[in-house]
Amino acid sequence: MPGADRRDTQEKGFLSHMAEEEQGAGRSRSAGKLPEAGKKLHEAVCVLLVELCERFTFFGIVCNMILFCTAKLGYRSHQAAMVNMCFVGTSTLTPVLVGWLAEYLLGRTKLVCICMFLHFLGTALLPVVSFPFEDVHIDRRHILLTLPKREQKIVFYFALLTASLGIGGIRAIVCPLGAYSLEDCGPKELLSFFNWFHWLVNLNSAVVFVSISYIQQSVARNLGFLIPFVSGLMAMITIHMVRGEMIYKPKADSSLLTTFGVIFSALKACCARYRYLGTALASWLDHAKENHGGHYSETQVEGTKSLARLFPLFTFQILYRTCIMQIPSGYYLQTMNSNLHFSGFVLPVAAMNVISIVPLLILVPILECINSWLFSSKDTGHSPTIYIVTGHLSAALSVAAAGFSEIHRKHFPQVEQTLSEELLLVSSMPCFHLAPQYVLLGVAEALVTPSCSLLSFWLVPERMRGISMHFLALFNGAGCFVGALFVQTAHAGTQGSWFPHLLHEGKLERFFFFLASLMMVNTLGFWAVAHRYNDLREDCTNEFRGSLPGEKLLKHGKAIKHYNAVLESSPLLSPVEKT
Numbered sequence: 001m002p003g004a005d006r007r008d009t010q011e012k013g014f015l016s017h018m019a020e021e022e023q024g025a026g027r028s029r030s031a032g033k034l035p036e037a038g039k040k041l042h043e044a045v046c047v048l049l050v051e052l053c054e055r056f057t058f059f060g061i062v063c064n065m066i067l068f069c070t071a072k073l074g075y076r077s078h079q080a081a082m083v084n085m086c087f088v089g090t091s092t093l094t095p096v097l098v099g100w101l102a103e104y105l106l107g108r109t110k111l112v113c114i115c116m117f118l119h120f121l122g123t124a125l126l127p128v129v130s131f132p133f134e135d136v137h138i139d140r141r142h143i144l145l146t147l148p149k150r151e152q153k154i155v156f157y158f159a160l161l162t163a164s165l166g167i168g169g170i171r172a173i174v175c176p177l178g179a180y181s182l183e184d185c186g187p188k189e190l191l192s193f194f195n196w197f198h199w200l201v202n203l204n205s206a207v208v209f210v211s212i213s214y215i216q217q218s219v220a221r222n223l224g225f226l227i228p229f230v231s232g233l234m235a236m237i238t239i240h241m242v243r244g245e246m247i248y249k250p251k252a253d254s255s256l257l258t259t260f261g262v263i264f265s266a267l268k269a270c271c272a273r274y275r276y277l278g279t280a281l282a283s284w285l286d287h288a289k290e291n292h293g294g295h296y297s298e299t300q301v302e303g304t305k306s307l308a309r310l311f312p313l314f315t316f317q318i319l320y321r322t323c324i325m326q327i328p329s330g331y332y333l334q335t336m337n338s339n340l341h342f343s344g345f346v347l348p349v350a351a352m353n354v355i356s357i358v359p360l361l362i363l364v365p366i367l368e369c370i371n372s373w374l375f376s377s378k379d380t381g382h383s384p385t386i387y388i389v390t391g392h393l394s395a396a397l398s399v400a401a402a403g404f405s406e407i408h409r410k411h412f413p414q415v416e417q418t419l420s421e422e423l424l425l426v427s428s429m430p431c432f433h434l435a436p437q438y439v440l441l442g443v444a445e446a447l448v449t450p451s452c453s454l455l456s457f458w459l460v461p462e463r464m465r466g467i468s469m470h471f472l473a474l475f476n477g478a479g480c481f482v483g484a485l486f487v488q489t490a491h492a493g494t495q496g497s498w499f500p501h502l503l504h505e506g507k508l509e510r511f512f513f514f515l516a517s518l519m520m521v522n523t524l525g526f527w528a529v530a531h532r533y534n535d536l537r538e539d540c541t542n543e544f545r546g547s548l549p550g551e552k553l554l555k556h557g558k559a560i561k562h563y564n565a566v567l568e569s570s571p572l573l574s575p576v577e578k579t
Helices: 002-062 065-071 077-104 108-130 149-174 187-219 226-243 256-276 284-288 298-308 311-324 330-336 349-374 385-409 431-458 462-493 508-533 538-546 549-569
Strands: 414-419 422-427
Touching (some): 002 077, 002 108, 002 187, 002 226, 065 330, 077 256, 077 330, 077 462, 187 349, 187 431, 256 298, 284 298, 298 462, 311 431, 311 462, 311 508, 330 349, 330 431, 330 508, 349 431, 385 431
Antiparallel strands (some): 414 422
């Protein structure tokens, strides 16, 4: 039995040696985790600061743009509303464009420096446009400088364009969603992240709407030096991130151009099939596969198919975003034409937006408790589609309430009110009578935006998540431009009646009722297709992630390498067994 004893001794020595190696590796890993965790925390703090500074600047531009356009530039009410919505839409779409430029034409570091310069240039030009040069006199007869209206508008549009390009660069390069390391999160953690992320952004916007709007409207209406100051602070933090190599670099697994290429290639092949009676396939996107005569791999086509499943969700967000855009357009005009006096104090017009933010700030902690209970069972995957349906219904009710508020507002006698040193004839109805429509839209935002972000992020393979969020941004931006188109069409088609310059002379309530009816149809349409997104169980997500041939081969390759490594390192196997 000496041979057996010797074999037992070898086995015990091998096991003790493996245990020592595991303990050493564990100590090295724990030692390496501390500086790595500190670096990630430092990076997260920098990203969050840049995000808050960017949102501060963005909301600072949007909050009083209509008042500035009407009082300073002489725009009609519908024109000012369209400018505001187009700026928001452009700022929503530019991250997609800048993200593509960063990957294919320019480097990320070079482009982020360009975008920071554009951002600071745009925010610095806006105070120049609004500065009262006509009030600065060299002597009694000569003023310092005159800036004609035409040149003023050119500088204004150039400032908005450069600022929106800078905003897009910051959102796409410095603060993309991938910078928050969400790859290993489940649906519950993702929904919690999106809830608190939007909660923090809206808390920031509430501070802006109260402070910046008051400064611009009452204290220093033509200045706004806080905006370029915050932009400069954001630039310094970003430069620190560039030097510290903390700029997020996404994985180059898929691209927006590839996704569009798959769609157009499949559409072209479908047209040819109907013309020449080709073979029918399970999905129309399968025509883009190489084994069916297309130009794209099966992995690329399968990823696009999972994204195409979300197109109905994206489409129904367009009209919802149009309703949300009534806060900085139609609702703002209603507030501006109402009585803003409260206990001898003139409220800023944009401060009414805080009423729409308060429900969100209250609802998020409540929704967190509800989600914790709904996701507590591991056997069921709760889907937030009911939140989206309820939010869409709340948006429709908000716009309908705005129509009734407009009818109610006209029953009050008119009074004179001074805004930004301009004397206006407004309704004597207190502006707080408009609170219900703001509250309903705030409830809608608390329910819809985090839920849509979760579905767009979770229901696609990991390599397609950035593309999915880009498509969500594209459709949200389209909703802003559709809102501007509705305003222009309503004004031109009714000779200014449905969206008038002077609200007491028109029928703005008809525009709101029309939009509310469209939103009700939109709500019913999404409710009809919501069952497609009801299953968030782990096996459903694994089906999307593990069904692609490339991922299967990768898993098999890892398993083979692991097996070979075990065979080569194990001394317990005889030479005959190794061969």
